[in-house]
Amino acid sequence: MFKSLTAPKAGAEPLAAAIRACRTHFIWAAVFSALVNLLYLAPTIYMMQVYDRVVPTGGITTLVLITIVAMLALGTLAALDWLRTRLLVRAGLRMDKMLAPAIMARVVDAQGKPQSTQALREFDNVRTAVSGQGVMALFDAPWTPLYLVFCFLLHPAIGVLTLVGGAVLFLLAWLNERDSRPRLKRAIQSSNAAYASQDGMTGQTEIVRALGMRQASINRQLHQRHSATSQYADAQFSGGKYSGAIKFLRLALQSASLGLAAYLAVKGEMSAGAIIAASVLLSRAVAPIEALVGAWPSLVQARASWTTLQELFASTAGVDKPRTALPAPRGLLQVEGIAVRLPGTEQPQLKGVSLTLNPGQTLGVVGPSGSGKTTLARVLAGAQSPTIGTVRLDGAEYSARDSDDLARHIGYLPQNPNLFAGSIKDNISRFASSIGVSAEAVDAGAVAAAQAAGVHELILRLPNGYDTMLGPFGQGVSAGQGQRIALARALYGSPALLVLDEPNSALDQEGEVALMNAILQAAARGAAVVIIAHRAGVLQRVDRLLTMKDGAVQLEGPREDVLAKMRAAAPPVGARPQ
Template sequence: MFKNLLPSKPGTEPLAEALKACRTHFVWAAVFSALVNLLYLTPTLYMMQVYDRVVPTGGLTTLVLITVVALFALAALSGLDWLRGRLMLRAGLRLDRMLSGKVLSRVMDLQSKSPNTHALREFDNVRGAIGGQGMLALFDAPWTPIYLACCFLLHPLIGVLTLVGGMILFALAWLNERDTRPRLNKAIQSQNHAYSAQESIAGQSEVVRALGMRQSSIARQIDQRQHATAAQADAQLAGGRYSGAIKFLRLVMQSAALGLAAYLAVKGDITPGSIIAASVLLSRAVAPIELLVGVWPSLVQAVASWKTLTDLFAGTAGVERERTALPAPRGRLQVEGITVKFPDTETPQLRGVAFALQPGQTLGIVGASGSGKTTLARVIAGAFKPQAGAIRLDGAEYDARDGDELARYIGYLPQVPSLFAGSIKDNISRFATATGVTQDVADAGAVKAAMAAGAHELILRLPKGYDTILGPFGQGLSAGQAQRVALARALYGEPVLLVLDEPNSNLDQEGEAALMQAILGAAARGAAVVVIAHRAGVLARVDRLLVMRDGMVQQEGPREEVLEKMRATAGRPTPPASQPQQPSQAQSQSQSQAQQLQNQPRGPRPAS
């Protein structure tokens, strides 16, 4: 179970480095464990001296001297035991400092939800096992042969008793591992699924209440929780049977050791002091095995969690690779044959999508619902990586830049504004102060972005202006206000590429006018702008249009040319047939959008 814990797959280097950084802690903990286990012989030696030297001779001075030595040894034992526990706790804290941020970074880079989204919980399992009794039990286990050898030194029969008992205990421990491992893995998986369901429902509690799904949601959660609890109880019950058997066997062996030693002492084969020594040595010989059985579930869970972390880091190997520093891009976008297929879906969401956009140009993307517009927006914004094809910014693929560095040059407004708990100023500045940006720089950038988005006056009318605190998911703002604040966030830092997905879905006339000015202003300063919209008003002044259908580009080019083609397609006579053909929903939506765009005035664009 403990093989290959030092990961070697590409991408897992941070895990290996963190373990190597804790090597000193592990080495010293092993050294202190060796001293602790040697000092555990103190009670045995003390009893032998008392019964063999003090009692027969009445030597009180000897009793005082050996008692002082024993007290000193026991004090050293306690101190060393405390030190090794502290060392392992420090090792866990070092792992936390070195890996917690990297684990979160890798989770953020996941393409879709999976059990790895609980990676930080898995990491806490590993850290808890390292800082708990599990690792100390592993350090103590190799000393069992030492105590066994001491038993043989007392008398071969006592050694044989200890050896046979230890072998039986080891067999029980092996059976315990074999029997409980699948049960524990099942319990861990069931717990992860139950937690995922709870988090998902909690995040959509408003919808659950509004749709009257409280009871059904609760019933589903209880059912999943019962499965997880039953699996965990099954694993604990299986382990409990072995723990009880091992405890019973240990007590029987201790009593047997006392009886056997007494018999040998009566025969004169050992001294009376060896009677107590035999029981103590046997107890210390089997104690690590008993302790291992007790902590085995946590060790198994820690190993499984470590494997989960290894898979996570191996699956996101490109996140922290070294990259050559590239100059700031100007905003030339190239989409080259990208294909996207979500897991567990039959058909791709995007198929061979390709187009280009120059700095200062605006592109409107239209199409029926389900045509792939939002997926394309996510890919262009860098939120999702395509399975095939490439996206380039000024000729460089997105992966050529670090994720956060790339995001500095891209402004993204998703369909759902997705604001976070914190002040409006922090939301607009993308919480830049948390990464070392000074407060003055973040404040100035936030206000400038809000002005560019036409949201400055709106924000000033709020109770505390830019310092207004929002709840989780942006609670405290209306849908329209949240969308305008999210637009300001997209414009923060004057990105060279702006991706707006349904940016006017919640806006009134004033907000839509501000949005239009923000789009034209971004294009005027040289940014490439991609706008996805169902309402045609925001697309009235775009330079180019791209029509999506079934995940593919149906038409793309200058706005007027595409509109002319759409009008021609919409007005084309239906070929004769035995039955009249009805236009599909996608065709109807495309014709409707073409009509809306045709009726919108082009309007002048501001001079660059």
Template sequence: MLKNLLPSKPGTEPLAEALKACKSHFVWAAVFSALVNLLYLTPTLYMMQVYDRVVPTGGILTLTLITIVAVLALAALAGLDWLRGRLMLRAGLRLDRMLSGKVLQRVMDLQAKSPNTQALREFDNVRGAIGGQGMLALFDAPWTPIYLLCCFLLHPAIGVLTLIGGITLFTLAWLNERDTRPRLNKAIQSQNSAYAAQEGIAGQAEVVRALGMRQSSIARQVEQRRHATAAQADAQLAGGRYSGAIKFLRLVMQSAALGLAAYLAVKGDISQGSIIASSVLLSRAVAPVELLVGVWPSLVQAVTSWKTLTELFSGTAAVERERTALPDPKGRLQVEGVSVKFPDTENPQLRSVAFVLKPGETLGVVGASGSGKTTLARVIAGALKPQAGAIRLDGAEYEAREGDELARWIGYLPQVPSLFAGSIKDNISRFATATGVDQETADRSAVKAAMQAGAHDLILRLPQGYDTMLGPFGQGLSAGQAQRVALARALYNEPVLLVLDEPNSNLDQEGEAALMQAILGAAARGAAVVIIAHRAGVLARVDRLLMMRDGMVQMEGPREEVLEKMRAAAPRAPGQPGPAPAQPQAQQQAPARVAGPAAQPPRNSQ
């Protein structure tokens, strides 16, 4: 069984290793299950001895001795049953220790084309099935033939009755599996979709309330939940019919075994003690089948979840591959023919984008809304993988470095600050202490980054300074404060590449001045800086400009050259002989955009 579940696709090695690490738990659980099932014969043997030896002879001493032996055997049975249950629980805990972090890591590496936010829930389904009654039922099932053999030893007629009943029960169990599997899969998919929709609405609760979408959102969620519960009820009702039929058949068979054994005893073919023993043996022979039918939904769900995890790990095989340690980069950025197309969209967001940025250079990216600026920023920051082309840092493709190692050299400020629940200090330091970084080192680096971002004084004016606790999505700060803290986070540990997506969208004049100083300071120490902006103030001192349209680079080069080309390409004003003075694309936009509260969750902008 374990061998059949071992995944063999590239990237699934952690799953296989975790199962192999639990092999000893499974082996010992199987051994204990064998002993438990042998000891389950104790009541049968005890009754046979009582009726065949004690009652006819009146042997009290014999009764006392066999009673002591039976009690000890039953105590051993209870202890072994507890031990095997504890072993399977420990196996589930070991799987959790070995895989929970890796599952989260793989989910983090997924791209928009294959989201799977339910992966940890799928893993919990597997862990719950291993630590529950389902696995124990599987360990007990192979012992059904042993009990059947014991029934034949009592009398062939009793054995035939048990065999016919067992075959009937197995047939019902097979029909149950065939009938309920598609229903269970449908129920699982409906539940996952409903949970994902609920999480999405909860993450945008403020927008839902502000737009008056509460009732419509609730109606949609109730409808999705209705479909999910209906599918689950359908699966349970289908399984319930078979469970009821199996229970009825088992009771009829036990009664039939008693009647048949009594008839055989009257004829003198078996002893009186065998009458009760036949019923007990038959019950034990069919008990694993009945238990399997009861736990079958959880086992099917666990197998489906395991397949989902296997697909997740095989689809993110590059996460844990071994990489050669590379020297520290200097900040030379090369974008080579990068193309991106999101699922379910007609046109690509980026088309063969290419440019080079040297260490210490600053690049401003301008263009109309929907031109692909934010998508380009996400790709350069390493947050999104392109379908075609390559991004290189000092000549090495991004994939040549492990994700966190690459991010160490990149500072990223997204459109929405995207702060997390925790202290401001932890947000700036990217929660470095959770990975073993010394607290004092993290504190010093966080304060240094805040100073470089011009946010140090702002943070000190907060009630608890750097120790001020924020709620989910950075609740507790204004939009402008959150953006300046996020800028400090981008500057943490002095990255060699800085990617700023509309970094001044929520800033006042003081904040914009601090931002400009931070950009110039990063460039002065040799960092390459990419700035996506609608407001022209932050682009006044960039070295180069890149203009985008429809996902393609329309113009790119030194700032003054690009501005001259933009002026030449601008339409002539009526009555003027020459080209009308034109402003950069960034200046043609509204002077500022009113941002939502800092607690707003990230939006999927292009």
């Protein structure tokens, strides 16, 4: 099992490395498990000595001495059991320290891949299994033969009873695993889908209430939850019948061993002390099997979660590859035949788009809804990777830079401002203080960006200025204020490329003037600027214009030339469509 978890798999090396880093914890836990299982023999030996030596002879001194030895053995057993539990908990903590940051990074870079939605929850399943009773049952199971040997030493008949009973228990455990595995897999998938849907609804509660979808959403969530819980119940019912059979068989075997040992003692083939010892040894021999059956659902879920994490890491393998540090770009944007086809869609969202934008130039992108403008903006901003083609900044492919390093040189304003819970200053500075940027640098950068966006005075009029706290999704400011703050965020750090998607959709006249000034100032300092817009006001001063339809470029060139071609292609006023 350990070898399968640490086997190298393309892209999933960090997962295997984390398991290898915990190898010492697992080895010592296995060593302590061996000692614990040896010391579990102490009560059996103690009882045999009491019944076979102390009681017949009345040896009080012997009783005291063997009691002291037994107490020391049991104390050592308890200490070792506590130590192996701590070791496994420490292994879980070490895995969390090593993998949680990497998993979060992969989730951010997964770009909506299905296995990314519940990645941390999947990891918690693995960490809990590593730190729980299931792994200890796995460590105890190999010592079942030791107890079997002692059963044969007591009497061959006791050994045969234990061997046959253990084989039947193992068969029941195997049947349980075979029956419950597909049921648990379906239940886990349904549960993950229900959680993902619930998270999506929670993030849109205002829209749900405003559209009168409250009860419909609740009913939908309850239906998905009921489906998941029903499948879990089905798996538990299936496992329950095996657990009940295993418990019955274990108790029956204990009673049978007592009866058999009593019969052998009456026949003179065993001592009286061996009667209780036989029952204890048989119980201890089959205990790990019963523990494994009880812990099996969590182990199966952990295994499935580990596979999901491996798929996530394999699909985002390029995130951690080493990259040569490149100089800051000037703003030369080159788009070479890019196409985008999102998963689950039949038609591509972009088809063979190519363009070049020099530093200091501004490009306006227009087209009807569904023409691919927003998808193009996402690709240019680095938020979406093209399915085919390449996007370059100063000649270097986007993938040649680390995603955070690339984002430092790109300012992106999406259609929805998507502000985060935190202060306005944190939102503008992209939470730079969380990665060690000094408070002075953050303050200066946030104020400079706000001034460039023309929103500095607006922020100062808020109750706590730049320290005004926003709720999730920017709660606390109006849509127009949020869009202007998001523009300041896009301008933070004076990026070489600005990508603005519908930047004036929620702005009043004052805000639109401030937007236009910000665009012209960014172009004046040498930034390339791409503006997607429906309202023509913000496009009056652009250098170039690009029109799109059905994901493809229709026209692209100097603004006046494109406008002239559009006017020439437009049907005369009053003409009937053919």
